[in-house]
Amino acid sequence: MGKVVVVTSGKGGVGKTTSTAALGAAVAKTGKKVALVDFDVGLRNLDLIMGAERRVVFDLVNVIQGSAKLSQALIRDKRLETLYLLPASQTRDKDALTEEGVAEVIARLRSVFDYVFCDSPAGIERGAQLAMRFADEAVIVTNPEVSSVRDSDRIIGLLDARTMKAEQGELVQKHVLVTRYDAARAARGEMLSIDDVLEILSTPLLGIIPESQDVLRASNLGSPVTLSEPLNGAAKAYLEAARRLEGEDLPVVVPFERKGFLDRLLGRRAA
Amino acid sequence: MSILDLFKRRTSAPVARERLQLLLAYERQSRGQPDLVSILREEIMAVIAKHVQIDQDYLQVSMDRGATMSTLEIDIQIPNKGAAPLAMAG
Numbered sequence: 001m002g003k004v005v006v007v008t009s010g011k012g013g014v015g016k017t018t019s020t021a022a023l024g025a026a027v028a029k030t031g032k033k034v035a036l037v038d039f040d041v042g043l044r045n046l047d048l049i050m051g052a053e054r055r056v057v058f059d060l061v062n063v064i065q066g067s068a069k070l071s072q073a074l075i076r077d078k079r080l081e082t083l084y085l086l087p088a089s090q091t092r093d094k095d096a097l098t099e100e101g102v103a104e105v106i107a108r109l110r111s112v113f114d115y116v117f118c119d120s121p122a123g124i125e126r127g128a129q130l131a132m133r134f135a136d137e138a139v140i141v142t143n144p145e146v147s148s149v150r151d152s153d154r155i156i157g158l159l160d161a162r163t164m165k166a167e168q169g170e171l172v173q174k175h176v177l178v179t180r181y182d183a184a185r186a187a188r189g190e191m192l193s194i195d196d197v198l199e200i201l202s203t204p205l206l207g208i209i210p211e212s213q214d215v216l217r218a219s220n221l222g223s224p225v226t227l228s229e230p231l232n233g234a235a236k237a238y239l240e241a242a243r244r245l246e247g248e249d250l251p252v253v254v255p256f257e258r259k260g261f262l263d264r265l266l267g268r269r270a271a
Numbered sequence: 272m273s274i275l276d277l278f279k280r281r282t283s284a285p286v287a288r289e290r291l292q293l294l295l296a297y298e299r300q301s302r303g304q305p306d307l308v309s310i311l312r313e314e315i316m317a318v319i320a321k322h323v324q325i326d327q328d329y330l331q332v333s334m335d336r337g338a339t340m341s342t343l344e345i346d347i348q349i350p351n352k353g354a355a356p357l358a359m360a361g
Binding site (some may be wrong): 190 | 282284290291292294299302321
């Protein structure tokens with residue numbers, strides 16, 4: 001039985017899709033069979049980030065409505081043979097997803113794959129709730145910024161109330177993944193620190209992804225950053241986060257920026 | 272105040288942390304409970320409607336949350352034409 005991991009955040013634009021691609025590819029690299037499922041019906045983007053946009057024929061909604069087989073809709077990655085993508089539909093509306101349909105697709109994926117990553121749409125509505133519904137674990141993608149942290153807190157509340165596990169009296173295992181972290185700004189006290197975020201959300205940390213141009217470049221090229229530039233900072237952070245997700249006890253090192261001469265002179269202090 | 276203080280910039284992260292902590296403490300408490308303001312609005316409306324005919328739009332209920340105390344603001348506009356006959360009847 002594979003593990004179902006939802007990648008969620010509440011707020012849009014914090015890096016859910018990028019993180020789904022990067023973490024999924026990182027886990028698939030270790031030889032595990034991984035399926036990435038795009039739940040953002042109407043606004044699919046995981047196919048683009050994965051560089052598979054021209055290979056989409058059938059999608060999640062086709063499978064749920066019975067017009068395509070699951071095996072027809074799954075796209076195998078050209079770089080990693082253990083990595084698959086189930087794209088979202090681009091045209092149909094969100095109501096095309098039914099809970100029973102999602103349940104069946106997830107159950108079938110779970111029986112074939114070691115990991116099923118569900119890329120959630122933004123928001124807290126039906127689409128986001130269906131993406132998290134059958135999850136065993138959750139990666140909550142958070143930027144060190146007030147609105148993102150607040151939305152993450154809302155999502156944590158939903159994970160504890162609206163998931164199948166929660167309704168059965170169990171808990172979805174939750175992890176916070178801080179993305180777009182700027183060590184220099186945090187050191188100057190201009191950005192919430194990792195300690196602030198963790199204290200507020202009181203949820204364990206999966207990793208810290210530094211703000212990096214490599215991530216944008218990887219998206220431009222249609223390749224998860226963990227595949228295209230595995231030695232770069234952001235990719236390394238994702239690779240380590242993936243190892244933690246698989247249960248490895250790997251300490252998180254907070255990126256550290258030495259104070260510059262000007263900072264000392266101007267007496268800027270960290271929080 | 273020394274001249275150096277002029278160059279010191281107050282950092283904003285601690286402010287962000289405090290605001291979030293305050294807000295989330297409230298939001299977590301009220302999570303899962305029905306919206307207090309809309310309940311109050313409905314019940315106040317029902318009470319007033321017993322005596323005065325007013326439109327939904329003339330009743331404003333808002334809550335301003337503070338750290339130790341919150342303020343409930345109720346603004347009711349009663350049009351004179353609706354009020355007179357009912358007041359006499361009551």
